[in-house]
Amino acid sequence: MLSRTADNLFWLARYMERAETAARLLEVGARIAMLPNSEQGYRNEWEALLHAGGTADAFKAKYGDPVQRNIESHLFFDHENPSSVASCIVAARENGRIVRTALTTQVWDALNTAFQELRQIEREARSEQSLSRLTEWTRRHCAQVRGAIETTLLRNDGWDFLNIGYYLERADSTARLLDVKYYVLLPSVGFIGSGLDNYQWRTLLRAMSLNRAFHWAYGGEVTAAKIAHFLILNPQTPRGLITCVEELNKHLDRLARAYRRSTPAQTAARNMLARISETNTEIIFDEGLHEFLTRFIGEAGDLALKVHESYLSGDTR
């Protein structure tokens, strides 16, 4: 496969995953905006979620107040925000258009339909669009593209590059959300275990559509240790870090077998998996959750770089 094609597939997947993240943030942001904002911390919370997407400063500069309309504009419509749903869908579709030959009709159709409908939504009056419709719309189209990839695409190297894109983006987004919660959100360590703390954890779970799943898996009180286990170490969690790392290993191993050649990317992924498999929540909290996550985000970035150098740059010899 052409390196450029692999690169386009990788980014197609990253953008679709990023669109979904934006829609989740939108939902959470809206919930927060509906709460009385006199209480300490709620606004912080909203800003913290923007920090997770890396767009808090841009939001503040352009919109100021986190009221619903501004949130929608920023996270859904704004083409100047590279992480907005609109930006991500356009970018994913453009990447898809370039590599039409590597996609099935169904995958292209799903991508292109999302794009065409997005333009339709952009033409409609804003007053006609409820927020729940926008987030539901985004999640539906993300699921359709993902579904078309899983059900119609050949399980060849292109499929692996798509999945590597998906899981790298997802690992990064989960780690950042978790990190922001713990490091930025809480006014002081004294709040851990307080009512505010628990409310924020639930918001975080909601941001990842994992609120109910958490209660099914753990039950009882929401505690930091349980959540950390759930989001980092539990291989059942679809957006969990270990799940992402396992999937990254699986797809990189498939590539190594198909190409009969191992690269630094496989080594890096294996090391990540070894570290995360051998740890537990106590070790993580001893080290400090923030320190652990910072290291993880760095490792994921390093892995992305190695994937780029080994496969996507075209300098492979």
Next chain:
Amino acid sequence: MTAYFNEMVNQGTVRLPYAQLQNWVDQMPADLRNLKQAEAEALFRRIGITFAVYGEGGDPDRLIPFDMFPRVFSGQEWSRLERGIKQRARALNAFLADVYDRGEIVRAGRIPAKLVYLNEAYEKAVAGIRPPKGVYSHIVGIDLVRTGPDDFFVLEDNCRTPSGVSYMLENREIMMRMFPDLFVENRIQPVEAYPELLRRTLASVAPLRCPDEPNVVILTPGHFNSAYYEHSFLADMMGVELVEGQDLFVEGDYVWMRTTEGPRRVDVIYRRLDDAFLDPLCFRPDSMLGVPGLMDVYRSGGVSICSAPGAGVADDKAVYTFVPEMVRFYLGEEPILQNVPTWQCAKDDECKYVLENLGDLVIKEVHGSGGYGMLVGPKSTKEQIEVFRHKIIEDPDNYIAQPTLALSTVPSFVEEGVAPRHVDLRPYCLVGERIELVPGGLTRVALREGSLVVNSSQGGGVKDTWVLAE
């Protein structure tokens, strides 16, 4: 008022190839028609076929209007066209092989040396090189117009990279999806073999040095190009890689493409960009689209380029006049398809005639294309005519003139219902080890009432083109 030949209804009776269509259109209620038209447009948009017009801005994802009323040829009509098209494609290739070799046709005085060797499209860089199988133009698009039941004229030849074949294929797919009954009632010859034939044609001209199954690629200027859809569509249908210049590099005696598994040798390049952009070391040094060193590999026989660099000298509008002469000279046959009578402003007496009759003629730039830079005398204002008079006096070599042809019409769906609109035809002839022509082509239709300009850049549309089985 000239009487136009209507391909469906001639002298009050419906011509045989269109017999079934008469019932079809009679029985179609207007609301169904609108529904189908909307359905067709949605299909095109979903598939992603769009066409960006150079220099016009606006919606980059604009659709070329698709007219659902098909254009039909009988098997008999087609077999004559087919012979004529193949004959012309053979002659054009023989001409190219000759002018980059000994130039016998020039030595014999059958075409002026100046017209060939001083032509902008003549590539001195490839003189003396014989491409595999001696083929220069592997896809020949021949634009035809019709003026009567048996009267076909060649409007121009396209020997470089004629575009539009994806429309021929997609128009058919969409018609089959929307009107399956029509395909049961009529015995319509399929066109779907085209991509496979194209791949075989390209593989058949692989370099002699190529040791195994040749690696064929399509080279596109990139996804911002207005024909990008077609490039990716063809690559997909043929099962070959679609590459950009940045994906290729030259090392040793070969061209390679960058893949996730390391470099892979490239044997045949179907290029969809102009000569000037192919290799910055040989042609335009500022080109970012091409591959540095490509021409060196080409010259040494390490890679085939389709169409061969320099093929454009055969489809120049001034050289066009001599194509019938090429048929006689190289093939010893009489041309089956006629040229449109053409006056060359480069010749003093012909230029004088042109200037005296500007109001009745069509004036074209020799190197122009896409319907730009032309004057349709009878449809122009006095001012427009005077502008062209000055242009011609200034630079006569740059212009030719042709009579305004009474282009045939085919019924088309328009606002008011069904009305005749002018059409032309572009079939795509494949030349490799063998010469192949799928039964069909791209029919372009001037959807504006009375308009004779069918170019998609000038508001033209497209139709499905049927050739019936005998």
